[in-house]
Amino acid sequence: MIGFILRRLAQLLPVLLVASTGIWAMIYAVPGTPIGTIVGENATPEQVRAAIERLGLDQPMAVQYWSWLRNALVGDFGLSIQNREPVLDLIVQRIPATIQLGVSATIVGLLLGVPVAVISALKPGSWLDRWLSGWSALALGVPTFWLGILLILLFAVHLRWLPSASAYVSIWESPWQALRNVLLPAVTLGVYVSGIFARFLRASLLGELRADYVRTARSKGLSERDVIGRHVMRNALLPFVTIVGLMMATFIGGTVVTEAVLPTPGWGGC
C-alpha cells in the first residue's frame, strides 16, 4: 500500500512539471503584459522600462522560464502585486481559514445532498423525485454570489443573526464564534455543491439498484432497509467518495467568488 502511494506521488512530479510549464507558456504566449497594472496607468515610459528591467521581462524566454521554475521550487513565488507581501507568506497564513471553509462547505453539501439523492433514488420517476431533481437544478443554477447576497440580506441585514464579513476564528479556540463566522459562506458554497452531490449519488444509487446482488438480497427476504443500508449504499458510496474528495480539493484550491461576496480570510480573498 505504501509502495503504491509512493509510486503515485512519484508520478505526480512530472504531471506537476508539465502542467505548470503549460500554464506558464500559455500566459507567456498571450500578447500584452500585466506591466500596466504594476506601474499604474499614468507611468512614464522610463518607469515602465525600469519595471520591465527589474522584473527581468526583457530576458530571453528560456531565462525567464528557468528563473520562474527555480524560484517556484524553493517556494519563492514573488511578491503580491496588491500588498507587496511575499506570496508564500500569504498562502501559509490563509491555510487554516481556507481549510475551515472548505470542510464546512463540504459538510453542508453532504447534509443537503445525500438525503435528496437517497429519497429520489428510492422512488425514481415519482413526483417527489421530480421535485428533488428540480432542487438539484436550482442548487446548480443559482449563482453563488447572488445566493450569498440573498443570505446576507436575510441573516445579516434583516435578522442581524450572522456577520456578513468575518475574520478567521479557529474552531478549536472558540467553536461558537467560528461557526457563526463560517456559516454564511459555508451554506452559500454548500448549496451549490449539494446539487452536484445529489445528482451524482442518485445516479450511482440507481446504477447499483439494478445490479444482480440486489435481486439476490431481496429474494433472500432481507428488509428493504437492510438491502439499501447494508448493500446498495456501501457500493454506491465508493465512486461518490471520489467526487466529494474532488470537490473538497476544488474548494481548497480557491473559492474566489464566494469570498468576494462574503469576505473571509481564505485563499480566494488574496
Added chain:
Amino acid sequence: MSPLLRRSAEVLRRLARRKGALLGLLFMGVLILTTSLARWILPFDALTQDFSAILQGPNRVHWFGTDELGRDILARVVVGARTSLITAGGAVAIAAIIGVPIGLVAGFFGGWRDTLLMRFVDVLLSLPGILFAMALIAVLGRSQIAALIAVGITGIPSFARITRAQVLSLRKRDFVTAVEALGGSASYNMFRTVLPNSWSPILVQVVILSSVAILIEASLAFLGVGIPPPTPSWGEMLRTGKTFLYDSPTYAILPGLVLTLTILSLDAIGRGLAGVLADRHEDVAEGNTAAAGSRS
C-alpha cells in the same frame, strides 16, 4: 420544407411538450425579444443618469428602481442581457470550434494523437476556470473580447470530451467501416460520416455550456474583471448593488433574479433537448449533465 427544417421543427415541438423546457423557451424568447427591441419599447435609456432620482426602490416610473447614478435598473438589466448573451454565444463558439475537432481527431485516430490531445484537454480541465480566466484577463486587459476568450477556453474540454465519447461509440459501427472499406479518406470519413452523426450531444452541450458561460461571465464581472463600465452587465450590477444592500436591497436582488432565471432556463432547455434527442435514438444520452464546471 427542407428535411433539416422539418427535423428541427419536430424537435422543437417535442421540446415544447416538456414543462421545464417550455418555460425555459418562453423565458429566453421574452428575454431575447425585449433585449433586441429595447431601444423602442423601454421608456428609459440604460446610460442616462438622473441625480434627482438615485437608489430608488421599484416604483411605477422605474419598475426595477434606479441605481446610484439614477440610471433605470430595468433598462440596464435588459441591455445587460445583450452583453451576457453575446459573450456567452461567442465563448461557446470558440469552445466548440476548438473542442469539437480535438475530440473528433482524438476519438477517430486513437493512439498517440488521442493521448496527446486528451492530456492537453486534461491540463485545461485541471485549471480552475475562474482563476484561469482572471489570469488571462490580467494580461489581455478588461474587454468583451478578453472575457469571451477566457470563458471560451474554459469550455474547450467539455466539447472535446463529449465529441470524443460520441466518436468512439460510432467508430466501430458498420457504416463508418464501410466508408473506410470503400476507400474514403480519413478526413472525408471524419467530417462527412462521423461528425454529422455526432450533432445531437454537441447541440445539447452548446445549450448547457451557454448557461455555464453566462454564469462565468457574470462571476468575472462580479469580481470586477469583466467587461468595463459603463456597458451594463449583470455581474457588474450585482457587484455595485452589493455595496448598497442597506439602502436599496432590490438593486442587487432583481438583476440577480433575471440572471438566475436565464441560467435555469438554458439548463432546462438543455436537459429537455437531451431527453428529446435520447428518445429519438438512445445512443446519444451522453453528456446530459457533464457541464457541471468548476465555478465555486
